[in-house]
Amino acid sequence: MELTPRLRAVADQVPQGSRLADVGTDHGYLPVWLILRGMLSGAIAADLRSGPLERARQTARQHGVEERISFRQCDGLSAIGGNEVDAVALAGMGGDTIASILAAAPWTRGKTLLLQPMTGFPSLRHFLQSHGYCILDERIAREGGRLYTIWRATGGQMDPLSRAELWVGQQREDPLRGAYLDRMAGKVERALAGRLASRNREEGEIQALWEALEGIRHMRKEL
Numbered sequence: 001m002e003l004t005p006r007l008r009a010v011a012d013q014v015p016q017g018s019r020l021a022d023v024g025t026d027h028g029y030l031p032v033w034l035i036l037r038g039m040l041s042g043a044i045a046a047d048l049r050s051g052p053l054e055r056a057r058q059t060a061r062q063h064g065v066e067e068r069i070s071f072r073q074c075d076g077l078s079a080i081g082g083n084e085v086d087a088v089a090l091a092g093m094g095g096d097t098i099a100s101i102l103a104a105a106p107w108t109r110g111k112t113l114l115l116q117p118m119t120g121f122p123s124l125r126h127f128l129q130s131h132g133y134c135i136l137d138e139r140i141a142r143e144g145g146r147l148y149t150i151w152r153a154t155g156g157q158m159d160p161l162s163r164a165e166l167w168v169g170q171q172r173e174d175p176l177r178g179a180y181l182d183r184m185a186g187k188v189e190r191a192l193a194g195r196l197a198s199r200n201r202e203e204g205e206i207q208a209l210w211e212a213l214e215g216i217r218h219m220r221k222e223l
Contacts, residue, residue, distance in 0.1 A: 001063065002034050008149045009141035010091050010114050017041050018086040018112065023076060024048070024093050028056025029071070035065045044080055046072040070165040076100070082107030087114065091150075095120025099127040109133060109155030116150045121189065122166040122212075134158040138169040147180050162214025163208055181220045188213045 003011055007030050014020060014026060019042040022031045031043035045060075047053040053073050060066040072079045077088070088111050090098045093152075095117035102108050109132050117124050122125045128135060134156035141148045149169060171177055192209040195201065 001029065001033060001036070001059075003029060005017065005141045005143045005169055006032075006116065006148045006150075007091065009139050009153055011039075011118055013112075013114050013139070013150065013152045014039060014087055014089070019043065020087045021046060021049065021077065021080050021223070022089045022091075024052075026052045026055045026092070028059040030089060030091070031056075032065055036063060042057070042111040043068065044070045044072055044085060044087075046074055046077070046080060048073070052118055067189075077105040077108070080105075080156050081204075082110070084109065087112040089114040089116075091116035092118060094118055094126075095124030098104055099124050101134070102127070103131070112155065113153040114150065115153060116148060118148075121149070121169075125161055125166045127167065129158055129161060130151060132156070135169070138171040138174075140171055140174045140177075140180050142176060146218050147176060147183060149180070158196050159175060162215055163211040166220060168216055168219065178220065178223050181216055181223070185213060185220070186215045188216060203212055 011030060011034055016039055018040060020040050023046050025045040025047050027196055028045045031045050034040045035043060045056045050073055054072055057066060060069050061151040090101060098115055098117055120160050132155055133153050135151050135153045135158060137151045137152040167188060168181060181182055188209055191215055192213060195209060
């Protein structure tokens, strides 16, 4: 089996020999792929719904690794103990959802976290820096016509992020950085236009978006 570029970018940052919890596992491709390549010493595949969890079982059964994965139907990490895993993958969900899962499991500060948010990038980065987490690395993956960011984080303190960095992070050496900055500038521009057109204008939000947009434009010029 092969992983999509998005999941492969997550897999590439999982520490060798770790015990992984894949939250929102869906088809279970990530833990199965890693086990087949001898990367994990154990894995938990978790999902809120029974349907995706059963699909994950089928994937594991098809590749002969069902007995090496524990399957948990639960909300986030609610049925997973901190002593069971070394790494946690939270991929393919909104940033606010990821933040709420981490907030409910403070033991995650002692683990390697692989985060791939689909939305809510500024709010998730703000949550991490204000709740004792540190983003160690960010990478970009292209899949189809979309660009995805994958963050490796753990417990610790990091330098305060600028308004622009809350939106686009710090993947300075990534070859897709320029394309990503262009796309995110477009997102901020649309968000700013929406705020400016609103009847109930929040000047603080507008100023924050202006600062973010100017910062992203400056980053683009530096490339």
